[in-house]
Amino acid sequence: MPDFDPDQIALPSGHFIDGRIVAGASDIEVIRPSDAWLMGVIPDASDSVVDEAVENAHRNWRASKWGTCAPRERARVLLRWADLIDAHADELARLEAVGSTRPIGEARAFDIPFTAECIRFFAECADKFGGDTIPTRHDSLGMVLPEPYGVVAAIAPWNFPLTMASWKCAPVLAAGNAMVLKPSELTPHSIVRFAQLAVEAGLPAGIFNIVQGRGQGAGAALVRHPLIGKVSFTGSTRTGASIMSEAAQFGTKPVTLELGGKSPQVVFDDAGDIDEVAQRIVRGFTSNAGQACVSGTRLIVQRGIAERVVDAVIARIATFEPGPTWMASTRFPPIINALQATRIHQAMRDSIDEGASVLCGGECFDTAGKGFFYRPTLLANVTSASRAVREEIFGPVLTVQTFDDEEEALALADHPTYGLAAGVHTRDIGRALRAMRRIQAGTVWVNRFGRTWDFMMPTGGFKGSGIGKDLGRQAFEANFRYKAVLIDF
Numbered sequence: 001m002p003d004f005d006p007d008q009i010a011l012p013s014g015h016f017i018d019g020r021i022v023a024g025a026s027d028i029e030v031i032r033p034s035d036a037w038l039m040g041v042i043p044d045a046s047d048s049v050v051d052e053a054v055e056n057a058h059r060n061w062r063a064s065k066w067g068t069c070a071p072r073e074r075a076r077v078l079l080r081w082a083d084l085i086d087a088h089a090d091e092l093a094r095l096e097a098v099g100s101t102r103p104i105g106e107a108r109a110f111d112i113p114f115t116a117e118c119i120r121f122f123a124e125c126a127d128k129f130g131g132d133t134i135p136t137r138h139d140s141l142g143m144v145l146p147e148p149y150g151v152v153a154a155i156a157p158w159n160f161p162l163t164m165a166s167w168k169c170a171p172v173l174a175a176g177n178a179m180v181l182k183p184s185e186l187t188p189h190s191i192v193r194f195a196q197l198a199v200e201a202g203l204p205a206g207i208f209n210i211v212q213g214r215g216q217g218a219g220a221a222l223v224r225h226p227l228i229g230k231v232s233f234t235g236s237t238r239t240g241a242s243i244m245s246e247a248a249q250f251g252t253k254p255v256t257l258e259l260g261g262k263s264p265q266v267v268f269d270d271a272g273d274i275d276e277v278a279q280r281i282v283r284g285f286t287s288n289a290g291q292a293c294v295s296g297t298r299l300i301v302q303r304g305i306a307e308r309v310v311d312a313v314i315a316r317i318a319t320f321e322p323g324p325t326w327m328a329s330t331r332f333p334p335i336i337n338a339l340q341a342t343r344i345h346q347a348m349r350d351s352i353d354e355g356a357s358v359l360c361g362g363e364c365f366d367t368a369g370k371g372f373f374y375r376p377t378l379l380a381n382v383t384s385a386s387r388a389v390r391e392e393i394f395g396p397v398l399t400v401q402t403f404d405d406e407e408e409a410l411a412l413a414d415h416p417t418y419g420l421a422a423g424v425h426t427r428d429i430g431r432a433l434r435a436m437r438r439i440q441a442g443t444v445w446v447n448r449f450g451r452t453w454d455f456m457m458p459t460g461g462f463k464g465s466g467i468g469k470d471l472g473r474q475a476f477e478a479n480f481r482y483k484a485v486l487i488d489f
């Protein structure tokens with residue numbers, strides 16, 4: 001039984017500027033991933049719409065004094081917003097599920113409460129951090145004053161639309177900035193309702209504007225806009241590089257970049273119960289059908305237990321059934337669109353041409369043309385040069401490599417391009433600590449794979465996986481620029 005009727009969901013479409021939905025010439029078709037149905041069209045913001053959204057945010061930022069009011073005031077508004085998200089949790093969960101890859105059960109249990117909690121965490125930061133006073137000479141005093149940037153541009157991906165947006169909005173707004181956000185053109189709807197609730201909570205109109213559109217048009221225009229003080233981006237490493245270059249050319253703007261990954265899961269032969277380890281590995285690479293930045297897509301396993309671990313992983317994924325996001329029973333969701341499913345398959349085919357062998361999966365589920373569901377796939381006989389090991393595939397594809405000793409394991413774990421997250425499975429604390437020190441990644445998980453609801457923990461990558469952090473105190477502090485003041489008595 002469907003949890004809800006996907007055809008009955010009213011989709012808030014359009015830009016959101018000055019506290020209102022603004023229609024535009026609609027020319028981007030939005031497809032439902034679960035059944036490939038054309039669910040609606042959205043406008044593609046022209047330069048003049050981007051201009052209007054940014055100028056409106058800037059004007060309202062000044063007029064509303066959002067950046068200079070008592071931080072506690074900002075906290076109150078954001079806390080009310082979080083409460084409204086909770087109060088509209090079911091409505092938001094359906095909106096999220098209908099148009100994205102997030103199953104309704106997970107949207108209810110995870111995405112929406114996580115979004116509200118993220119806003120609460122940063123609301124509570126608003127009045128907890130000040131600047132510094134610096135005791136310079138006896139006849140002068142130094143101060144370091146944090147000041148908001150003004151208008152921050154945020155550009156978000158499609159894989160967890162509301163959660164990713166909240167990681168952007170909450171620290172930006174808590175620090176006293178206004179923002180203009182461009183969601184992914186693939187998942188443009190739930191964010192509009194989210195922004196409406198912010199205004200209902202008391203966020204001054206125009207402090208949080210949304211422009212809809214394609215990346216290379218609307219997204220790039222937003223980055224280049226002269227009134228944008230900082231850019232906060234989550235998406236692929238390739239787009240991140242282009243944004244960084246544009247931000248450098250058009251105003252030397254600071255950037256926070258949360259990019260792609262190719263995270264290893266390193267399993268030593270002292271990792272403990274094989275079934276439990278297999279469960280972590282499976283969850284690590286199949287969550288959201290592998291469409292997660294931190295997906296643990298490289299299994300690096302000690303030779304002596306490799307066969308047993310691989311068998312246990314295959315036994316678990318053999319039971320996976322795909323389902324549309326509006327079924328409460330769905331655990332394994334669709335791929336976002338046909339193009340992405342094709343890309344996954346091509347990366348897999350290329351790896352086979354390079355000598356990889358498919359242990360299971362390697363094709364789409366047969367759903368008679370309804371939606372795009374890729375089977376969880378294991379690839380063996382790969383090397384560090386194989387495409388499936390080198391590149392982020394962004395689908396449920398796990399490569400398997402074996403090692404004989406710790407040195408070899410850690411050398412394999414290190415990726416030449418990416419450094420987002422890593423999992424280490426061992427009961428030897430010394431080994432875990434050595435691995436933790438040695439692995440070049442922004443997050444290292446030991447005997448687990450995946451984050452908890454610890455908003456205090458920053459998240460972000462090393463190397464090609466990004467610059468700066470989302471979440472944690474670090475994300476809040478990155479939304480200020482710091483002014484040094486020296487006063488002679």
Ligand code: NAD
Binds near residue numbers: 164420
């Ligand atoms: P993407 O880079 O294709 O698009 C992300 C956003 O950027 C979209 O809104 C898109 O419209 C916009 N965009 C595209 N080209 C642009 C340009 N030239 N200028 C400005 N904006 C542009 O990424 P995606 O396919 O939406 O998301 C998947 C990627 O995101 C994966 O690589 C994944 O690892 C990454 N991701 C990273 C994190 C993290 O925290 N590190 C979290 C989620 C997703």
